[in-house]
Each structure stands twice: as C-alpha cells, then as structure tokens.
Amino acid sequence: MAGEIDLDLVRTFLTAYRTRSLSRAARELGRAQSTVTAQIAALESELGHELFQRRPTGVVPTTRADALAARVARPLDELEEVLWAGRPGTDDHPIHLGGPAEYLSHRVLPRLDEILGAGSRVRITFGLSDPLLAELSAGGTDLVVSAIRPRLAGISATPLVDEEFALVGAPRWRPAGPGDPADPRRWQGVPVIAYAEQLPIIRRFWRTVFGRRPAEIVPWAIVPDLRTIAAMVVAGLGVSVLPTYLVADDLTAGRLVRLADPELPPLNTLHLAVRTGALDRDPALRAVHAGLLRIGRDPAAVSP
Structure with a gap:
C-alpha cells in the first residue's frame, strides 16, 4: 500500500x-x-x-x-x-418494525414500553413475511418478525418464539362420546373458519396430527385475520386451528376447548430478522432487538 x-x-x-x-x-x-x-x-x-x-x-x-x-x-x-x-436529529428517526399483525398486536404492542428506550420511537407495519423481508433487505424496515426462516444474503435471524397451534371450538362443538378426531364423519355439519382458501394453517395441523390432508373440510367462512377468527370461535360460530397464545385465556376459562389433543402439537418458529451488522452500529435498534427477544422468550407469556 x-x-x-x-x-x-x-x-x-x-x-x-x-x-x-x-x-x-x-x-x-x-x-x-x-x-x-x-x-x-x-x-x-x-x-x-x-x-x-x-x-x-x-x-x-x-x-x-x-x-x-x-x-x-x-x-x-x-x-x-x-x-x-452525535448526529443531530437521530432521535427523530423511528425504528421500523414489521411482522404478523396477530403476534405483534397480542404479544408485543401491549409491552412496547418495555422495549423502547428514552427518546426512541417505533413505526409498525403488519404484513406477510416475504414482502417484509424484501423490504428489510432493501433498507425499508429495521426489524422483521418472520414466520419463515430468512435466507436472504445480508440478513441475520434469531429464533424468537415457537408458536403452538390447537384445533379449538366452543364447548358446543365438542364431539359427544369417544372417537377418532381424524374421522371425517366427526366434522360433518361443523362450521370451519379458515384463514385462506388453501387452508394453510388447518392443512398443516391435519397433516402433522392426523397424517393426511383435510380433504373433508369445506370452510364455512374465510377470514384473513386470526384475531377475528378467534373472536368468532369464542362466539360459538365455528371451529378453527389457532395459535394458542391468542386463545390461552379462553381455554383456561372454558370458553373454548381443544377438539384434538395430540401428544406433539404442531409448532411454527418465528424468527427476528435484521440486516447483518445493523445492531453493532445502532444502540437504539440493539435495545429494541433485545427487548423483542426477551418478550418472545418470557416463560410467563408462553401459552399453556
């Protein structure tokens, strides 16, 4: 040189x-x-x-x-x-967090004050993992809670929390007497509420727990919001497969019951993604990242 x-x-x-x-x-x-x-x-x-x-x-x-x-x-x-x-106006730059509306609304936003430091602000974007990760890669977001493991260059991810899923309904939909929950006859006349036409959550539960596709399921309603589905299920309008953190209180209170009790319930790992190296450069972002991990791994917040 x-x-x-x-x-x-x-x-x-x-x-x-x-x-x-x-x-x-x-x-x-x-x-x-x-x-x-x-x-x-x-x-x-x-x-x-x-x-x-x-x-x-x-x-x-x-x-x-x-x-x-x-x-x-x-x-x-x-x-x-x-x-x-030392840059002027640094405190005016909000940290941009993206992720699934259900998880952020139920688990993160009620505890936002535990995450943000003095003078820090946050901007929230709800959405699906793929577009949010693409935006993160392009510099549009700072942190993304992703339902899939990111595989983009320049993106680092840490496991955040394991979502457990359960087939739930109001007590009125509990089958009378013993029987195999996988038997298609058990679901005749039972209204099923699904997240999407392709039954992505229900299909995964059926394949994991019952070992086959839910060919007998014709959804009574398609509602692309798990929080709304949970409210409908609590109201007795039908049954669905939901993450247990959304319905833990209702299960404890008896407003909902598990309609299948698998030995190993289906799990989906949420990941916390960030641009590689960003945490080293930004202490405010590092603090929010650490707070999100703390909430995700809080045993008191894990649903039964």
Missing part, C-alpha cells in the same frame, strides 16, 4: 461483505451501485488483491476479504456508533 486508505472505502467494503451484494450495499449506503463498484475496485487496487468474486446472484468474499472483515468490523462499528450518537 502506497498511502493511507480512505475509511469510506472500508465502510463500503464491510457493507458489501455483510450483504453479499453490491446492489444491496448501495441501497443501504444510499449510493449508486456504480459508486459502490468503483469504491470496491479502488480498495482492491490499494490492497493489491481481489476482495470479491462476482456472481449473478451477488458477490462471494475471498479468504483475504474474510480476514479483512474480521479485523475492521468491530473498530469501524464502534466508530460509527460514536458518530451516529
């Missing part, structure tokens, strides 16, 4: 290294992709060796890039944290 290296080139390198994509690095840094490409090329020229191998789906770091990232990531993140804290 002939002279000093611009720290901005190192910052661009580290962002590209973490996102595994020049285009994603450009979006995160707020620059044109051509600028990011030129900066990476300039750093490679200064160092005298290649840092990335270009691929159609992104970039693959070389072993020398791995070694460089291991040396510069921590000090650069600490420097950015100091500089970020």
Whole structure:
C-alpha cells in the first residue's frame, strides 16, 4: 500500500461483505451501485488483491476479504456508533418494525414500553413475511418478525418464539362420546373458519396430527385475520386451528376447548430478522432487538 486508505472505502467494503451484494450495499449506503463498484475496485487496487468474486446472484468474499472483515468490523462499528450518537436529529428517526399483525398486536404492542428506550420511537407495519423481508433487505424496515426462516444474503435471524397451534371450538362443538378426531364423519355439519382458501394453517395441523390432508373440510367462512377468527370461535360460530397464545385465556376459562389433543402439537418458529451488522452500529435498534427477544422468550407469556 502506497498511502493511507480512505475509511469510506472500508465502510463500503464491510457493507458489501455483510450483504453479499453490491446492489444491496448501495441501497443501504444510499449510493449508486456504480459508486459502490468503483469504491470496491479502488480498495482492491490499494490492497493489491481481489476482495470479491462476482456472481449473478451477488458477490462471494475471498479468504483475504474474510480476514479483512474480521479485523475492521468491530473498530469501524464502534466508530460509527460514536458518530451516529452525535448526529443531530437521530432521535427523530423511528425504528421500523414489521411482522404478523396477530403476534405483534397480542404479544408485543401491549409491552412496547418495555422495549423502547428514552427518546426512541417505533413505526409498525403488519404484513406477510416475504414482502417484509424484501423490504428489510432493501433498507425499508429495521426489524422483521418472520414466520419463515430468512435466507436472504445480508440478513441475520434469531429464533424468537415457537408458536403452538390447537384445533379449538366452543364447548358446543365438542364431539359427544369417544372417537377418532381424524374421522371425517366427526366434522360433518361443523362450521370451519379458515384463514385462506388453501387452508394453510388447518392443512398443516391435519397433516402433522392426523397424517393426511383435510380433504373433508369445506370452510364455512374465510377470514384473513386470526384475531377475528378467534373472536368468532369464542362466539360459538365455528371451529378453527389457532395459535394458542391468542386463545390461552379462553381455554383456561372454558370458553373454548381443544377438539384434538395430540401428544406433539404442531409448532411454527418465528424468527427476528435484521440486516447483518445493523445492531453493532445502532444502540437504539440493539435495545429494541433485545427487548423483542426477551418478550418472545418470557416463560410467563408462553401459552399453556
């Protein structure tokens, strides 16, 4: 190396290294992709060796890039944290959290004050996992509670909580006498309320618990909101498969009963996703992330 290296080139390198994509690095840094490409090329020229191998789906770091990232990531993140804290108007930037409406509304938002630090604000977006993760990758959201395990480059995810699902209904829908819940005759005349036409939640429960598809199920109502379905089921309008955290109090009070009691109930793991490296740079985001994990893993909040 002939002279000093611009720290901005190192910052661009580290962002590209973490996102595994020049285009994603450009979006995160707020620059044109051509600028990011030129900066990476300039750093490679200064160092005298290649840092990335270009691929159609992104970039693959070389072993020398791995070694460089291991040396510069921590000090650069600490420097950015100091500089970020001194920026005017930082407190005016809300943390953008996305995720399923049911989980956020029932488990997170009532305890939001436990998560946010002094001066922090939050903006909530309800939605499905795929578009929210795409928005996270593009820099539009800061944290996403995802019902699927993210596999996008530049996105890190931590298991948050295991959702347990149960087939529930008002006591009036409990079958009289013993019998196999998987027997299609048990469900003749029973109104079933589903989340979608394809019965995604019910189908998974049937296949996991009964070992087959719910071919006999013709939903009486399609309602794309689990909170509303829970209210309808409590009102005695039908039966459905729901996450137990939505109906735990109703099960305890006897307003609802389990219509099947599998030894191993179906589980779905929610993940908490964030852009790789973002927690190191932003202490407010790090605090919210830690608070969400704390709530997700709180034994007192786990449904029976």
